Amino acid sequence: MARRGTVRAGIAALALLPLALGACGGGSGGGTASGDPNTLRVLDYHNDDPNKTVWQGLLEDCGTEVGVTIERESVPGETLISKVLQQSSSRTLPDVLMLDNPDLQQIAATGALAPLGDYGITTEGYAEGVVDASTYEGELYGLQPVTNTIALFYNEAIFEAAGLQPPTTWDELRTTAQALTQGDQYGVAFSAMNSFEGTWQFLPFMWSNGGDERDIATSETAEALQLWVDLVSSGAASKSVVTWGQADVADQFKAGNAAMMVNGPWNFGSLAENPDLDYGIVPIPAPTAGAPVVSPFGGETWTVPRTGDEEKQAKAAEFVQCLNSDENMVAAAVGTNTVPTKPELTDEAVAQVPALESFAEQVPDLRSRTGQLGEEWPDAATKIYTAVQNALVGGMTPEDALRQAQDG
Amino acid sequence: MADVHAAERAAGRAKGAGAPVSAPRRGGRNLRTRLVEVAFLAPAVAYLLLFFGYPVVKNIVMGFQAYTTSTFYTGEAPWVGLDNYTAVLSSAVFDRALLNTVLFTAGSIVGQFVLGLAIAVFFRRRFPLSGFLRSLILLPWLIPMIAATAVWRWILDTDNGVLNRLLTLLPFVEVRPDWLTSTTLALVAVIGVNIWLGIPFNMTILYGGLQEIPDELYEAGALDGATGWRAFRHITWPMLRPVVTVVLVLGVVYTLKVLDVILGLTNGGPANSTQTIATLSYAVSFRQFDFGQGAALGNILVLLSLAFAVVYLRMNRRAVDE
Structure with a gap:
């Protein structure tokens, strides 16, 4: 009998286990304190x-x-x-x-x-x-x-040596990045990763050109994507942008592998670890001179x-x-x-x-990412980075990539 | 798997204990032994129901529901029939993900198994430091997966990765392959890393199997002229067959659901070129917050593993019967 009692107690304990676990899960920080x-x-x-x-x-x-x-x-x-x-x-x-x-x-x-x-x-x-x-x-x-938000960081020493000014328009970005690409050094670095980070970095280009997240299969968004495609296919940006998160982008810039980068102020601390690095920050280049730049925040x-x-x-x-x-x-x-x-x-x-x-x-x-689509935003964000990746390395034209992503 | 065996053992023990007692007398005593049997079974059954039964049933049910972030707060998950499955199966990525899942699994298993077996056979011979070297091969198993994938990302980096730097040092090699950024090479790279991760598992179990083969067989074979490849073909391989079955079935089931290796290396990219059903399920559930569709993908994956296990076990049983 004693043995069976133990078994029963064991079963009872087991049956209570999920309850006990549940209590632990919810209780962290809760319990009596929350009653106060x-x-x-x-x-x-x-x-x-x-x-x-x-x-x-x-x-x-x-x-x-x-x-x-x-x-x-x-x-x-x-x-x-x-x-x-x-x-x-x-x-x-x-x-x-x-x-x-x-x-x-x-x-x-x-x-x-x-x-x-x-x-x-x-x-x-x-x-x-x-x-x-x-x-x-x-x-x-x-x-x-x-x-x-994000802006354009540029390496002052590299720009000074080349006698160049930071770009303010897309055309200038193309030519400046091209001019600064030599040896192991790329002209510009950004994140085109297949995650919301990649979407976030693409938005200033897409929005400033009049693109809209509700329908990305438009010529405005395609032009913005074409800019990124040009930067990568001309070799001014590494193909690795499709795997870089923003922290990787900052590492590349910090190591002097990129003359410019698209990134945000949360990198100040990490960039300061390289005391030889002097950098300036300018707004992200606009599609045409003087056009407003619309960025996410x-x-x-x-x-x-x-x-x-x-x-x-x-x-x-x-x-x-x-x-x-x-x-x-x-x-x-x-x-x-x-x-x-x-x-x-x-x-x-x-x-x-x-x-x-x-x-x-x-x-x-600054423009809100969820201002138009609200809770549907994650779907649109997924479509955007998928299209970006398909155009950069998937062999599709920006128009086709955006059309395919929009249609799901 | 271990838990299933534990349950079977527990059940076996319960029967073994009950049988001799119940044989001579029936009645009240019989009922009592019955109860004891049930009591012995209960912990294992409760464990299985709680930690295997419940999640599986829940996942199947979720696949038929519009299960979103709101569900967590309101508890409401409207029944949507097959909508989740239609949405998932007709999405542009699904075909690619299915193909990738098959290629990834087949490529990983073949690579892991062949290399694991070769290394196991190699270590069958004893030589100085063989024990030490054999334990070194287990290293990939000991490194946390996320750390391993982070290191592999550096190794495989196109511009600054060790692998490409080494390649350029070789004579006649002018290319720097885009290991992780090319849509064709990325899957190869991911399979390669997964093979590296899987070798220790295959080697350990196959090595264990090899230890079980009596040396006399090889001695007798050698007298009949069976050495080297012929000894392997006619002695090692047939004797190892049961172990091979276990390694392959477990390997396929584990590989089908691999998530961390791919997430760590490529996150399913570039351009979905390494997206598998497992990574797609993760992305749909935890990035797009569509838990219903994520569950549907998970269920498809479970069906795939199940189908494979059934087919393989049947084939194997037939082979044994013959």
Whole structure:
């Protein structure tokens, strides 16, 4: 009998196992702490410096201001969405949730987020594109304090030796990149990877020429893609652009293998590791002289998930507002090499970090990736990088590649 | 696989324990032994149902649902019948992915098996340091896959990769192959890396099989003039057959679902030239957030493995019967 008792206990324990595991999964950061009305659970993906430390400071400051203690969890960037999905199915969402801005509409569409208008939050002074990205079906779901975008970095020593000026138009980009290609050195580097990074890098070219993500099988988008094809087929850019992420692009530029690169301000730290490298930053070349350049923007938006605790949600909304105060915007921008999302504050940040200028001047015209397609954006983004790759190395013409991708 | 065996063993043990007791007397005692049998089976059955049954059933059901990000919050996943399968099968990438899956699996298995067997046979002879060298061959197995693929990406880089630098040092070699950026070579490169990763597995199991073959057979064969290739053809190969079956079936099932090697090396690119059904399923689920279509692709993959396993095991049984 005793033995059977053990077996039964074993079975019982086994049957309880999934429950216990489930409890562990949902309990990280939850449990008793979440019941405390004066604690806010915060989830973000700033787990490397300088972002980690700068945001820790801002979160704590705002916690003090709102009168709550902060329980912060930072997960690796690529796992944030799956974490959020798990939490939304187990009803253990944090009180304050940070999302990459193109993901906001996807998550808002699930109903997991609370509209910030309910807490009297408005968006006066913000750049229009930034507000678009945090809005879903007419309701505001997030506030984004700082942003970044991409521009053209150029190696000053190489340009000086060649007696050239950084290009401002597509034609100049073609000729300058060609002129600077010699030996192991390519004229320009960019990321045409088969991921959303590749799409993100292509957008300034596509949008500035009048292309649109709702239908990519247009002559405007084809012309933009033709520019990239020309750069690669002429040898001015390595064929490896189809496998390079933006970090690889920065490595190539840092090593002097490319005279120019398309990249963003988050590389300042890594580029500084090469003390011999002097570089300048100019806006991405426009299709024709003087034409406006329309770029996508990065950065994260802060949201208030529906946790069911109205009082806490109100506190969380107050907290999000604090993170977006003018003072904190500038502090975050200067600390993490980003730009405030209120155009009137950009000068203040640029005064402290002059290298941000080319990024700051783009803020009023920045365009949201999800502004038109909302939750359908991931499909369009996949189509865009697929077409880019097919045209660059798949042997298709830009027109055919875009047509095939658009038709699925 | 190990778990299935564990379950079978547990079941066997339960029967073995029950049989002698139940033989002489029937009635209440019989019922009791029955219960004991069931109790012994229960942990294994519960484990299988929980960790194999549930995910498989869930995945099959998901394949028929519009399962999106919203589903996680609302719990609503409307039934859409065969829509996911129609969408997946008619997409422009599917044919390419299916072909790549077949080429990748066939290429990897042939390469891994032939090289693994050659190395195993080579190490059958003992020589100084043979044990040390044999353990060195296991290294690819010990390196985390993502680290290995990152290193291979550097090695295979067109401009600065070690492989191409070495190639240019050779006389008469003027080309720098675009290992990872050419739509034709990328699949070859990915298969090559996967072969490198798979050799230790094949070698270890085949080497184990070789150890089981009695030396007397070779001695007797040698007296009859069977040495070298003939000894391999008429002694080694027939004796190794059961082990070969296991290696091939496991190899195919493992290779069909390979994800990390391809994601790490090419991410399915360039231009979908290394996209397999497994990587496509991953991309559709976790990048485009269409979990229903992702599940449909996963189910197609499960069917492929199942079909292969059934066909191969049948063929093999017939061969043994003959």
